[in-house]
Amino acid sequence: MIKKLALHPDRLFSSNVNIRKVARSLYQVVKDLPILSPHGHTDPSWFSENKAFKNATDLLIKPDHYVFRMLYSQGIPLEDLGIQTAGDNKVEKDDRKIWHTFARHYYLYRGTPSRMWLDMVFSEVFGFDLVLCEKSADDYYDKINAALVTDAFKPRALFERFNIEVLSTTESPLNDLAHHLAINASGWRGRVISAYRPDPVIDPDFVGFVSAIRRFGEITNEDTSTFCGYLSAHRKRRDYFKSTGVTATDHGHPTAQTAYLDRQAIETLYATVISGLASPQEAELFRAHMLTEMAGMSIEDGLVMQLHPGVFRNHNQAIFERFGYDKGADIPVQTHFTEQLKPLLDKYGVNPNLTLILFTLDETSYARELAPLAGHYPCLRLGPPWWFNDSPEGMRRFRQQTTETAGFYNTVGFNDDTRAFLSIPARHDMARRMDCNWLAELVCEHRLDIDEAEELAIDLSYRLAKKVYKL
Amino acid sequence: MIKKLALHPDRLFSSNVNIRKVARSLYQVVKDLPILSPHGHTDPSWFSENKAFKNATDLLIKPDHYVFRMLYSQGIPLEDLGIQTAGDNKVEKDDRKIWHTFARHYYLYRGTPSRMWLDMVFSEVFGFDLVLCEKSADDYYDKINAALVTDAFKPRALFERFNIEVLSTTESPLNDLAHHLAINASGWRGRVISAYRPDPVIDPDFVGFVSAIRRFGEITNEDTSTFCGYLSAHRKRRDYFKSTGVTATDHGHPTAQTAYLDRQAIETLYATVISGLASPQEAELFRAHMLTEMAGMSIEDGLVMQLHPGVFRNHNQAIFERFGYDKGADIPVQTHFTEQLKPLLDKYGVNPNLTLILFTLDETSYARELAPLAGHYPCLRLGPPWWFNDSPEGMRRFRQQTTETAGFYNTVGFNDDTRAFLSIPARHDMARRMDCNWLAELVCEHRLDIDEAEELAIDLSYRLAKKVYKL
């Protein structure tokens, strides 16, 4: 007999009856608020083309590195999961077989957020009432595939059903945003915007950096062989992004290092980096300087700046060589904000037009550095628990470690940061539940009044994201 | 209608009924114990002169960087809060207007310890029963000001009402302690002592260091142009402090680095630092050496040594230039105790006459370094959660992360470290409640017996501070 799949209405709430009761009442206030998703990685073509998704494996396993990294960690080769290789290695083509492998190992996700998101997708999006296992694998696979070809499961229909008010994707400055323009022109009311992610033309360590700089010049009609032309290219491209509805930039750097070089020094450094010969130190210094330039441009054009530092990308050399980027092999490292942000803050930290949202994978910086920084500098805000920390325990630690010093109003609500489109409601639901539970704890320990908690629940679920991201 | 202000008798206790019941009973044992405040920054002239405080804004907002940093972080200029600038910038003079700004933004403190301290001051010290908000702002302002001019709200009367047994302030070696002498001579029974804080004559990076060294020589009649005379000046000044009732020294260094140079090396280094030309490395080495010298003198004279490392002071350059020190712009950094304390511990770590109390803003060192160090070295004790960590969650983490390795008896009870005099009872009350709650958790999980918990509650609230600080 296959086990029942039933989402408990009180899931994620404390089992303490007092807290649970308050959490439940707070959750009632926010559970149906529209979703603001100001930071993510869905594919805009889904919404411009509105084609049906291919099948369960293609939609739920292959693009989700949270899902396949766990299987890989227990010895299942990525090839067996249909992950496309760079070379001509043998990759499993039978998507049903891959689905079975996934189902057979579904127990590995016990206690992980992936399990809760997946169960919620299975239950609420597809209506399953038995859990995924080897025995139910075929039924799942067939029913999901059958649903996906129907109109109700096309991207725009799901977007509407999910009650998404704004969905942000993330694109390179070299992207023409054709899909976003098409969506805007289509008459469809869904709001899908991009974010300006200039890493490919700012990070000299990015594969293809030199040619990206050349292309950047062509697109903008600027002479990117000079630093002055390069800055103009950024300005033009930011304006272009902004003209399509974009409100934010996004910066994924190895560290939070910032710098501000004098004009001659940065021009010399720029000449080095676009020659493709920058040393690691020079590459770091260039990224550091450019964060400060980006802050300056944000002050000019009002785009909200997001910084995601502290990941060692593509840590597994063999996997990187065979499969490329984003294969679950990005591993966090220590991150130092206090010293590293100072050059940027010295230059722009007190400018009232700057908003800089900080994310971290190094939770030790929450109480020690991030909350004190955000609890002082007017330009700084704390992004929600990010990536590995986007989980019940991660959310709990975030609030426990930032609230007392930064308060609630120096945070920016939740963002899902995902490429797993179907999991968006599940992720926001998890965040709302965990925030309501945290507020309920404060209420039950008489550290916060219930009327304040209700106001805060809405702020954390909706209003702060709307305000800080200028949505 | 304005919301009621009512402090719940069980505030800060777990909402688990079993824990709450035990916490409540433990709290009954300690709630009325006298307050020992062996580390703080109140102004001794308050108690020597016993003049009335000026008004609500001057007493509760302007000196409290916890309070104004939050307002500043949300875009309210410090000038609008009446914070005095170094230059001639326009600063708000209307204290009632400042009070209104504060009241209007009181929601920003939700979930912060400042909110709980302020509410307790409003309720218990001034008797308010409606919360502070825009509508109640005038009533608050008027009633507080009216109270402050009465005898019952003069500093000595409040000191007595607060049941303070000992209050320690902190002074530079250059201070003549005139206020402390006046208090001692006044016949008033209140015990207000100082602590020897030699940073201005130990830290070459301190503004005015070179002239402070000269002045240090004049005061002590020692030749501070030689290292030998400089050490003698310390000895004399420590003796002087001690003669007024002082029992402790306090050292606020950027890092926990210690060192012990041979005589020739330190004499050469001293010559460099008093020339005002020390490099950052030399300044660090001098501070490091001097911590070891201070430990040596503590062994001689019995003064308890306190070390507070790990803060990047005056991080906001613009604010520092305009407003100076202590404007809420001090941001913690990582702190390394294991390696950095070794030179001092190699020299004096097993001397039974040394007591060195360690504080940190880097909570990662609690379980990893501080508890193992304090659970081994006879001279080491752990100070309470400090500064940003002086909060319910900070206190909880401190006990969770230190108790199992260091036990309770290598900690030193609470100290409030505050310049906000009126908040002292609120802060000690918070600490007592949180400690009682932690003990209650242990009792309810059968990790501690109730009779032991009662003894510990008194130890943590009173006896440990009395013993370790030699009060």
Next chain:
Amino acid sequence: MIKKLALHPDRLFSSNVNIRKVARSLYQVVKDLPILSPHGHTDPSWFSENKAFKNATDLLIKPDHYVFRMLYSQGIPLEDLGIQTAGDNKVEKDDRKIWHTFARHYYLYRGTPSRMWLDMVFSEVFGFDLVLCEKSADDYYDKINAALVTDAFKPRALFERFNIEVLSTTESPLNDLAHHLAINASGWRGRVISAYRPDPVIDPDFVGFVSAIRRFGEITNEDTSTFCGYLSAHRKRRDYFKSTGVTATDHGHPTAQTAYLDRQAIETLYATVISGLASPQEAELFRAHMLTEMAGMSIEDGLVMQLHPGVFRNHNQAIFERFGYDKGADIPVQTHFTEQLKPLLDKYGVNPNLTLILFTLDETSYARELAPLAGHYPCLRLGPPWWFNDSPEGMRRFRQQTTETAGFYNTVGFNDDTRAFLSIPARHDMARRMDCNWLAELVCEHRLDIDEAEELAIDLSYRLAKKVYKL
């Protein structure tokens, strides 16, 4: 009147009634499972010779640095506790007097795991029903000593009574494993195996390293003056260990640094280190390279590899000079896994025959580095909370910070890592209770189903250790 000693049947479970009820039911499933102790430091001669233990002080105080470090931290000299010195300092010989000192200071252990382990030993192993204190000290001392001479308290009888299925000790490659061979040959059914701990012949900073290398060659009949011969010596000795039943190696390094040098570079480096003239950097590089070599050999011979980095050994210089190693003066430092393990992982990280179990004393690496690494690399597993973290709060933090990213199945169950033989059941009991409690929390917050929790309880208590350690 002396206080009762009674172990509560629900100790360590949450006082939340819902969680407690579930935890209790899960605990029933696992409490009587056999003990697998795949990593520890008991003395194999106990089991080969099966002689009676000497007395209470000799068994419970002198070998347990958890116990005597706390007494030392409160000013009791190690000499007074009978700890043997290197020189001829006066050491207390009266074991009864030492026992009294311990009993008088038993309150110091309040809130520590040592207290819970000791109470469980006193209650369950020896049957005491009054707590240890000054008044009961003699009774304790006499009764324990009387028991120890009986057959039921001889090492093998206790081993059987404790329901130990496998007990691993740890030996140097220079050890002949005579005791293990004797046990194997004795016909006694108890399974006591060793682990290959090559630090004395891998770490150039180890006292006696140069002569150990020579001895290593003699034992193996290899020319350890060459790197090639040195590697062969390892291979032979690993084979020898394996032939006695060994399944694992163990590596205690100051850092997690790994490296892989080319043949010429490592041969040159080897010549330097065996000359005894290696600089600290060269010693570190040699250890780093050898971790990678050991991983390579583990792939060949199948021995499971364990790495315990991040301790500053013998931090207290005076104690080290007088008393030597393992005197409670080992203090953790920050540990960096992401960068430091990369060379080893680049070489062997995707090899399906490697198992590398990682331990840490730096809990900040749990969520940031260890869980992401173990949740990706097929060869990596997370060891249980280690040393100072082998405690209720430490276990809770381990699960809270690793489960969501690494899942449960990239962890390896519990190991006690102890030389305190009598405490082994108490330690495993604590781990089982804490894991059941964590699972119960997940169940009660509807993050895990009860049937999954039951399966996991058995996995965490027994099956994972059995599988990963190849027992």
